Amino acid sequence: MVDVIQVTNPATGERVAEVNIQSDEEIKEAINRGHHAFQTWSKIDAHERSRLIRAWSAKVQEHKEELAKLMTLENGKPLNEARGEIDYSTDYLDWYAEEAKRIYGRTIPANTGTKRIIVTKEPIGLVAAITPWNFPTAMMARKAAPALAAGCTFIVKPASETPLSGMKFIDYAHEVGIPKDVIQYVMGQGKAVGEIFTESEFVRKITFTGSTAVGKQLIKNSSDKIQHVTMELGGHAPLIVAEDADVEMAAQQTIATKFRNAGQTCVCANRILVHENVLEEFTEKFVAEVKKLEVGNGLEEGVDIGPIINEKGYNKIVSQIEDAISKGAEVLVGSQFQSDMEKGYFFVYPTVLKNVTTEMMIMHEETFGPVAPIISFKTIEEAVELANGTPYGLAAYFFTNDYRVGHYLHEHLKFGIIGWNDGGPSAAHAPFGGMKASGLGREGGIEGIEPYLETKYLSIGGL
Numbered sequence: 323m324v325d326v327i328q329v330t331n332p333a334t335g336e337r338v339a340e341v342n343i344q345s346d347e348e349i350k351e352a353i354n355r356g357h358h359a360f361q362t363w364s365k366i367d368a369h370e371r372s373r374l375i376r377a378w379s380a381k382v383q384e385h386k387e388e389l390a391k392l393m394t395l396e397n398g399k400p401l402n403e404a405r406g407e408i409d410y411s412t413d414y415l416d417w418y419a420e421e422a423k424r425i426y427g428r429t430i431p432a433n434t435g436t437k438r439i440i441v442t443k444e445p446i447g448l449v450a451a452i453t454p455w456n457f458p459t460a461m462m463a464r465k466a467a468p469a470l471a472a473g474c475t476f477i478v479k480p481a482s483e484t485p486l487s488g489m490k491f492i493d494y495a496h497e498v499g500i501p502k503d504v505i506q507y508v509m510g511q512g513k514a515v516g517e518i519f520t521e522s523e524f525v526r527k528i529t530f531t532g533s534t535a536v537g538k539q540l541i542k543n544s545s546d547k548i549q550h551v552t553m554e555l556g557g558h559a560p561l562i563v564a565e566d567a568d569v570e571m572a573a574q575q576t577i578a579t580k581f582r583n584a585g586q587t588c589v590c591a592n593r594i595l596v597h598e599n600v601l602e603e604f605t606e607k608f609v610a611e612v613k614k615l616e617v618g619n620g621l622e623e624g625v626d627i628g629p630i631i632n633e634k635g636y637n638k639i640v641s642q643i644e645d646a647i648s649k650g651a652e653v654l655v656g657s658q659f660q661s662d663m664e665k666g667y668f669f670v671y672p673t674v675l676k677n678v679t680t681e682m683m684i685m686h687e688e689t690f691g692p693v694a695p696i697i698s699f700k701t702i703e704e705a706v707e708l709a710n711g712t713p714y715g716l717a718a719y720f721f722t723n724d725y726r727v728g729h730y731l732h733e734h735l736k737f738g739i740i741g742w743n744d745g746g747p748s749a750a751h752a753p754f755g756g757m758k759a760s761g762l763g764r765e766g767g768i769e770g771i772e773p774y775l776e777t778k779y780l781s782i783g784g785l
């Protein structure tokens with residue numbers, strides 16, 4: 323009997339599709355094919371690789387609407403967000419199609435006239451990726467595009483909750499002529515596939531987006547074969563509203579960062595830190611905006627907040643809200659739920675909590691849901707201490723119009739991505755990634771192709 327993964331619509335619990343799970347042997351064969359394909363793909367000139375990645379991007383855009391609908395069906399995010407994710411995905415394809423042509427080496431002046439020193443870059447080999455359900459195509463694109471641009475081959479295990487849009491995304495690569503063995507997907511249980519990837523002598527790099535716990539395990543396992551790793555792990559983003567901030571703008575931008583994908587992103591603001599002198603004004607404006615958000619099936623027009631991906635995610639959010647309330651938090655809006663365990667759908671209405679303290683779980687654990695806890699501070703130093711008081715270091719946001727406060731916060735916040743008066747800093751042309759428990763390496767920008775390249779140094783003597 324063939325094992326299958328059931329893909330369901332998280333807004334209704336209805337079955338969308340069944341996807342076959344491959345056997346360990348089949349996955350190992352796919353790795354072998356990827357390894358052999360590297361011998362030819364890495365020799366194709368960069369301009370041709372670039373052309374193929376650009377053609378892939380155009381093909382995805384041709385099918386944008388159908389791909390976005392498929393994504394909403396399996397992930398639940400509102401259709402407009404899904405369309406935005408397709409654009410975000412092709413931004414990575416377009417950016418790295420260009421970067422393929424800019425993989426430069428260098429020459430170094432030698433300390434004797436009889437020598438010449440040349441540094442060149444080479445693709446590292448077959449790359450294995452494990453991608454998450456919250457951005458089924460964008461996280462794939464930001465790993466696959468630099469890998470292919472660099473001359474690497476690529477194999478990915480998409481998330482079991484949302485494999486369909488990622489698989490379709492890769493089918494489009496094949497349709498434009500990128501060879502089947504150059505970019506492949508495999509389906510299986512995450513742990514088992516991760517072990518096959520890390521045990522393989524042919525896999526030269528593991529790239530993963532997901533939880534810190536799984537990331538740590540992959541790093542440990544990858545040490546045996548000394549594989550390169552890029553890890554984009556958990557976050558617990560602070561958002562600071564300083565005394566002099568444009569409060570209207572801060573409230574609007576907080577909506578953008580907090581409620582994107584129903585709060586299910588690694589960079590969603592998880593703690594809202596507001597100066598005591600603007601606490602009332604900010605809270606009032608923010609709550610008024612939150613009340614406008616429509617909750618429902620992402621396929622319906624006008625919906626802003628879709629379902630939570632599964633029961634595990636839902637239970638975590640509910641327990642954080644209950645814990646906060648039991649410790650004295652006041653609910654300003656939300657704390658409403660709509661779920662059906664039998665059918666398998668789970669909604670959390672956007673929730674704002676006041677009188678939050680550092681004793682509450684929500685101040686330490688990643689929420690991955692539409693809950694905004696507000697805590698006040700008196701000095702900017704106190705805000706920094708609160709903000710940095712987490713093992714994570716992915717994204718942070720602050721709102722101030724005072725350049726000295728902005729400069730101070732930029733220098734003191736220990737996070738890889740910082741939005742200053744900006745709730746949406748993610749972009750294909752900028753380096754995305756975190757410090758501390760949030761991971762290793764960067765994706766996007768010129769930094770994002772380096773991890774797919776080896777540096778080779780040639781010293782020519784006797785001249």
Ligand code: SIN
Pocket residue numbers: 456457531554586587588589748754
């Ligand atoms: C993530 O949540 O992992 C990615 C979010 C982004 O790229 O903005």
